[in-house]
Amino acid sequence: MRNQFVLITGGAGFIGTNLALSYLAENRPVHIFDNLSRSGVERNVQELLDLYPGRVLFTQADVRDRPAVKAAIASARIVYHLAAQVAVTTSLEDPMGDVDTNLFGTLNVLEAIRACSQRPSLLFTSTNKVYGRLSGVPLREGARCYEPVDQHAAQAGAGEEQPLEFLSPYGCSKGAADQYVLDYARSYGLAATVFRMSCIYGPHQLGSEDQGWVAHFVRQTMKEEPVTIYGDGKQVRDLLFVKDLVQAMRRAQENVAAAAGQAFNVGGGAPNSISLLELVDELKQLTGASPKIAWGAERPADQKWFVSNCSKIGDLLSWKPATPVRRGLTLLHEWYLKRPELIRQSQRDMAAMQVAGCA
Numbered sequence: 001m002r003n004q005f006v007l008i009t010g011g012a013g014f015i016g017t018n019l020a021l022s023y024l025a026e027n028r029p030v031h032i033f034d035n036l037s038r039s040g041v042e043r044n045v046q047e048l049l050d051l052y053p054g055r056v057l058f059t060q061a062d063v064r065d066r067p068a069v070k071a072a073i074a075s076a077r078i079v080y081h082l083a084a085q086v087a088v089t090t091s092l093e094d095p096m097g098d099v100d101t102n103l104f105g106t107l108n109v110l111e112a113i114r115a116c117s118q119r120p121s122l123l124f125t126s127t128n129k130v131y132g133r134l135s136g137v138p139l140r141e142g143a144r145c146y147e148p149v150d151q152h153a154a155q156a157g158a159g160e161e162q163p164l165e166f167l168s169p170y171g172c173s174k175g176a177a178d179q180y181v182l183d184y185a186r187s188y189g190l191a192a193t194v195f196r197m198s199c200i201y202g203p204h205q206l207g208s209e210d211q212g213w214v215a216h217f218v219r220q221t222m223k224e225e226p227v228t229i230y231g232d233g234k235q236v237r238d239l240l241f242v243k244d245l246v247q248a249m250r251r252a253q254e255n256v257a258a259a260a261g262q263a264f265n266v267g268g269g270a271p272n273s274i275s276l277l278e279l280v281d282e283l284k285q286l287t288g289a290s291p292k293i294a295w296g297a298e299r300p301a302d303q304k305w306f307v308s309n310c311s312k313i314g315d316l317l318s319w320k321p322a323t324p325v326r327r328g329l330t331l332l333h334e335w336y337l338k339r340p341e342l343i344r345q346s347q348r349d350m351a352a353m354q355v356a357g358c359a
Contacts, residue, residue, distance in 0.1 A: 132165025198267025
């Protein structure tokens with residue numbers, strides 16, 4: 001049927017699965033479009049198919065496949081474009097593959113929407129990496145974390161007015177795609193919105209040290225195996241629980257006339273900011289075990305501090321994060337406790353999983 005489905009590219013990943021569940025709970029049909037290149041995500045698809053028989057359409061295909069993308073979008077009413085190569089480390093090893101997926105895959109989605117007689121709305125998930133080193137935000141080093149020298153920045157976070165600086169091949173490919181989405185909204189009138197996301201975490205996240213690091217830290221602590229901290233561990237991110245992200249995504253699509261053509265910083269904000277060292281402290285309280293730490297050299301293009309200022313999306317769409325970090329970590333921990341097979345899974349297998357989220 002034309003213009004019926006909620007289409008989620010990369011929908012087998014953890015964000016896509018949570019997003020799909022929110023629509024399926026309302027009896028709205030969902031189309032999962034994913035190449036299943038991440039080990040383990042096929043379980044997410046099977047869970048959706050089992051829970052909602054007849055309501056889930058699954059297409060195993062790649063966003064680099066133009067005909068497949070065009071066919072999927074022809075039956076979509078709403079599009080969430082989550083499919084991506086998501087690891088900075090992988091982009092450094094294979095920049096051509098990275099740009100092919102992140103930029104040209106996004107252009108395939110945009111062109112397919114532009115060709116539709118009834119164009120679906122689009123939400124594209126970008127990244128805080130488009131802001132690079134945040135050279136306009138001087139930092140000071142504390143005992144457990146980095147923080148801005150300016151107190152307003154420390155309390156409010158970084159807003160969309162920050163200059164763009166595309167560091168690493170991943171930053172370049174996602175940043176270029178981010179700008180193409182905004183330009184297609186301007187040049188062709190697409191109802192397209194960009195979310196520049198900080199660190200997302202929650203159920204269905206099968207994290208590795210390259211991506212989904214919060215889930216990786218939780219799982220390694222539960223296994224009593226080491227986590228590797230690259231750099232000094234004082235790097236700060238704002239954490240956003242996935243169900244809060246899903247609410248923001250849906251609110252943007254439901255208010256597409258206001259959100260179209262806009263880029264929003266979306267994260268947990270200053271109240272939910274935490275350094276890696278502070279997260280280790282939280283996990284000790286949560287699990288009763290002291291995480292074992294291995295130390296590695298600082299990674300290229302790693303931001304010492306990024307905290308989202310969410311006032312723009314808050315003012316326009318009346319959205320704000322609702323889940324404190326401690327509560328979100330507890331929910332993620334409980335989700336893992338119910339799935340002991342994931343705790344037993346080998347580190348090698350988990351490292352192969354590049355799931356949507358934020359490094």
